[in-house]
Amino acid sequence: xxxxxxxxxxxxxxxxxxxxxxxxxxxxxxxxxxxxxxxxxxxxxxxxxxxxxxxxxxxxxxxxxxxxxxxxxxxxxxxxxxxxxxxxxxxxxxxxxxxxxxxxxxxxxxxxxxxxxxxxxxxxxxxxxxxxxxxxxxxxxxxxxxxxxxxxxxxxxxxxxxxxxxxxxxxxxxxxxxxxxxxxxxxxxxxxxxxxxxxxxxxxxxxxxxxxxxxxxxxxxxxxxxxxxxxxxxxxxxxxxxxxxxxxxxxxxxxxxxxxxxxxxxxxxxxxxxxxxxxxxxxxxxxxxxxxxxxxxxxxxxxxxxxxxxxxxxxxxxxxxxxxxxxxxx
Amino acid sequence: xxxxxxxxxxxxxxxxxxxxxxxxxxxxxxxxxxxxxxxxxxxxxxxxxxxxxxxxxxxxxxxxxxxxxxxxxxxxxxxxxxxxxxxxxxxxxxxxxxxxxxxxxxxxxxxxxxxxxxxxxxxxxxxxxxxxxxxxxxxxxxxxxxxxxxxxxxxxxxxxxxxxxxxxxxxxxxxxxxxxxxxxxxxxxxxxxxxxxxxxxxxxxxxxxxxxxxxxxxxxxxxxxxxxxxxxxxxxxxxxxxxxxxxxxxxxxxxxxxxxxxxxxxxxxxxxxxxxxxxxxxxxxxxxxxxxxxxxxxxxxxxxxxxxxxxxxxxxxxxxxxxxxxxxxx
DNA sequence: CGTGCGGCGTCAAACGTTTGACGTCAAGCG
DNA sequence: CGCTTGACGTCAAACGTTTGACGCCGCACG
Numbered sequence: 001x002x003x004x005x006x007x008x009x010x011x012x013x014x015x016x017x018x019x020x021x022x023x024x025x026x027x028x029x030x031x032x033x034x035x036x037x038x039x040x041x042x043x044x045x046x047x048x049x050x051x052x053x054x055x056x057x058x059x060x061x062x063x064x065x066x067x068x069x070x071x072x073x074x075x076x077x078x079x080x081x082x083x084x085x086x087x088x089x090x091x092x093x094x095x096x097x098x099x100x101x102x103x104x105x106x107x108x109x110x111x112x113x114x115x116x117x118x119x120x121x122x123x124x125x126x127x128x129x130x131x132x133x134x135x136x137x138x139x140x141x142x143x144x145x146x147x148x149x150x151x152x153x154x155x156x157x158x159x160x161x162x163x164x165x166x167x168x169x170x171x172x173x174x175x176x177x178x179x180x181x182x183x184x185x186x187x188x189x190x191x192x193x194x195x196x197x198x199x200x201x202x203x204x205x206x207x208x209x210x211x212x213x214x215x216x217x218x219x220x221x222x223x224x225x226x227x228x229x230x231x232x233x234x235x236x237x238x239x240x241x242x243x244x245x246x247x248x249x250x251x252x253x254x255x256x257x258x259x260x261x262x263x264x265x266x267x268x269x270x271x272x273x274x275x276x277x278x279x280x281x282x283x284x285x286x287x288x289x290x291x292x293x294x295x296x297x298x299x300x301x302x303x304x305x306x307x308x309x310x311x312x313x314x315x316x317x318x319x320x321x322x323x324x325x326x327x328x329x330x
Numbered sequence: 331x332x333x334x335x336x337x338x339x340x341x342x343x344x345x346x347x348x349x350x351x352x353x354x355x356x357x358x359x360x361x362x363x364x365x366x367x368x369x370x371x372x373x374x375x376x377x378x379x380x381x382x383x384x385x386x387x388x389x390x391x392x393x394x395x396x397x398x399x400x401x402x403x404x405x406x407x408x409x410x411x412x413x414x415x416x417x418x419x420x421x422x423x424x425x426x427x428x429x430x431x432x433x434x435x436x437x438x439x440x441x442x443x444x445x446x447x448x449x450x451x452x453x454x455x456x457x458x459x460x461x462x463x464x465x466x467x468x469x470x471x472x473x474x475x476x477x478x479x480x481x482x483x484x485x486x487x488x489x490x491x492x493x494x495x496x497x498x499x500x501x502x503x504x505x506x507x508x509x510x511x512x513x514x515x516x517x518x519x520x521x522x523x524x525x526x527x528x529x530x531x532x533x534x535x536x537x538x539x540x541x542x543x544x545x546x547x548x549x550x551x552x553x554x555x556x557x558x559x560x561x562x563x564x565x566x567x568x569x570x571x572x573x574x575x576x577x578x579x580x581x582x583x584x585x586x587x588x589x590x591x592x593x594x595x596x597x598x599x600x601x602x603x604x605x606x607x608x609x610x611x612x613x614x615x616x617x618x619x620x621x622x623x624x625x626x627x628x629x630x631x632x633x634x635x636x637x638x639x640x641x642x643x644x645x646x647x648x649x650x651x652x653x654x655x656x657x658x659x660x
Numbered sequence: 661c662g663t664g665c666g667g668c669g670t671c672a673a674a675c676g677t678t679t680g681a682c683g684t685c686a687a688g689c690g
Numbered sequence: 691c692g693c694t695t696g697a698c699g700t701c702a703a704a705c706g707t708t709t710g711a712c713g714c715c716g717c718a719c720g
Contacts (some may be wrong), residue, residue: 002709004704008706008707009706009707015679016556018670019669019670019671020670020707020708021669021670021671021672021707021709022667022668022669023706023707024669024706024709025669025708026709030708030709031696033667033668034669035456035669036668036669039668047531048674051552053449054706054707055391055451055705055706055707056387056396056451056704056707057386057388057390057391057396057451057704057706057707058387058391058705058707058708059383059512059706059707059708059709060387060707060719061388061672061674061675061676061677061705061706062674062675062706062707062708062709063675063707063708064675066387068429071430074404076412076413076415076416077413077416077417077622078407078412079407079410079412079414081410081412082406082407082408082411082412083406083407084431085406085407086405086406086407086432089430089432090404090432093434094434094446095585097429097430097431097432097450098430098432099398099403099427099428099429099430100415100419100427100429100430101427101428102416102419102420102426103421104424106422111701114547118423119383120386120427121385121386156718160720172462176679177672185543194675205377215347221605221609222608222609225609245497246440248379249606249609252609252610253609254604255610256609256610259611259685260611274606275579276579276582276610278552278606279551279552279555279579279582279583279586280582280586280606280610281589286375292407320686329400336676338676338677339677339718340676348699348700349699349700349701350676350677350700351677351678351699351700351701351702352681352699352700353675353700354677354678354679355678355679355699358678360679363696363697363698364697364698364699365698365699366697366698366699369699370700384676384677385675385676385677386677387675387676388675388676388677388678388705389676389677389678390677390705391675391676391677391678391704391705392676392677392678392679392704393677393678393705393706394705431680456685538682571694655669
């Protein structure tokens with residue numbers, strides 16, 4: 001490869017008539033009291049003229065900091081993780097590079113994946129939606145923040161979605177509307193997020209007249225739609241008037257089934273607030289968990305942790321209930 | 331930071347009773363004819379026992395190769411890019427790290443962003459959906475592949491979506507169904523992808539009885555739905571019986587508008603095949619561009635380019651038409 | 661005039677690898 | 691026996707920074 005043309009600090013130094021050290025000091029802003037204003041100018045000029053960019057490997061080697069922030073996530077194709085990623089990217093800026101570590105196969109990661117992240121000598125690591133086993137006994141090797149982690153994990157700073165509030169917002173909204181019979185549909189997942197979504201809502205409506213739940217065996221919205229259509233008539237007969245779903249996709253299935261049944265006046269609420277939810281008819285009431293805000297928050301926290309060495313406090317990103325036509329008094 | 335406990339090649343060498351060089355040679359598999367099988371064993375044993383991982387910065391510094399594959403993309407929150415990313419991740423494996431470079435603001439990137447990617451000393455770069463100005467006059471500093479790039483850019487190897495085929499598949503499907511009046515809805519974007527989606531379809535149906543087009547001023551599906559609802563009656567009156575949309579989200583808007591209008595028998599086709607499209611009612615016929623396959627392909631090509639030095643040939647990922655209820659004979 | 665000091669810079673070691681050049685030793689060959 | 695050859699390893703330079711330790715110079719102060 002033709003790599004000899006790369007501009008190094010030496011070229012800049014020659015161009016500015018000074019030593020390599022001086023260049024380094026100026027470039028890193030550690031020149032107070034050691035470099036005259038005039039020399040600083042010359043160096044800066046040379047830097048821009050030659051378009052000098054410090055070799056990151058060399059810098060990392062000596063500082064022991066790769067300037068990399070490493071994000072571990074289950075599945076980039078999932079829009080929620082995409083949101084978080086976008087938020088992280090925005091918060092981090094270009095002082096650091098964003099590295100991605102994905103599960104080698106499938107759509108969920110384990111502790112080995114996290115170790116791969118650590119082996120990159122990252123300045124910081126963000127773990128998005130890790131399962132509980134991922135965190136168990138994990139010894140962080142650098143500032144590490146968990147976004148949307150499982151219930152009890154005080155060991156690491158976290159940015160949490162307010163999954164509990166989600167359940168409360170929904171139940172309050174629905175009971176406020178006069179509903180007394182509830183159905184809940186969600187995957188029978190061991191993922192903590194889904195467990196919490198489920199329990200937060202069910203706990204809150206435990207005293208209602210009727211409560212039905214449907215635990216889906218896997219995460220297949222299409223199959224879910226079929227199952228939903230099968231159980232729904234029974235639910236309605238028994239007095240369910242509001243159906244809450246662990247995900248918008250599931251909500252669409254309910255909407256479809258209701259339409260086919262010709263039933264109206266049944267409230268439907270989803271979670272996740274996919275873009276489509278404002279477009280479908282009826283538009284779907286949903287929870288915006290704030291993935292993007294979570295990403296931004298995690299990015300900021302991590303940066304300040306790296307800079308100041310002060311471990312950030314836990315953050316909870318408020319969930320928002322977006323009320324739409326699917327849960328209006330019919 | 332407590333970084334003195336890091337295991338280096340020196341520790342391994344001591345442990346195995348040999349020189350650092352030997353360790354390096356063994357670890358990199360360049361030991362044929364220089365290291366005895368027996369020593370190799372000892373080294374390997376020490377490596378696993380001590381859990382030695384070579385310092386990537388040091389390695390990069392001397393080899394000039396960071397082992398990083400850098401992906402530049404407009405917006406991780408967009409599910410299509412997420413798909414590509416997932417494919418890339420799967421193809422690349424863990425021999426390389428995936429770095430992400432995002433636009434500093436907004437949802438589109440420029441050439442400066444790409445230069446940031448190059449300044450990372452990446453082993454390879456993947457440019458996803460770059461605008462034309464991004465590529466103009468760009469001098470690649472390492473193997474670079476363009477995924478879903480603008481029309482004419484022979485300078486760089488590409489993995490193309492078959493946007494043209496998309497238009498053809500759709501028009502053939504619809505004319506086969508007997509349609510003679512067409513409407514097209516898409517953003518009035520300078521993004522080449524959208525231009526091609528538009529022209530590929532319109533060129534193919536140029537001889538039809540009626541052709542209407544709606545160019546949306548920006549990318550706002552909700553506003554689009556309103557505009558669509560406004561123009562649709564006129565279209566239908568003038569003989570449009572099939573509406574094609576540059577995106578599934580737009581298609582949902584059309585579906586909704588038709589429903590509100592009480593009109594039936596109008597075919598609607600979207601592009602992008604979002605997960606919801608199989609769930610909505612009627613399920614939306616759409617084009618699967620194969621983002622994930624494109625990512626995988628790009629990853630493989632790039633890897634082989636890096637390894638063998640042979641510049642890969644251009645690849646075209648076939649588009650698939652997923653026919654659903656929204657475009658069936660009504 | 662010596663001494664100290666503050667301002668301005670440079671020196672050179674170190675970071676942890678990789679790799680071409682070079683040893684060493686024993687065996688084989690003429 | 692001298693020389694080559696091959697098998698097995700090690701040496702040490704180099705990669706491009708960062709940074710603590712030091713030098714130099716001129717001025718103020720005693």
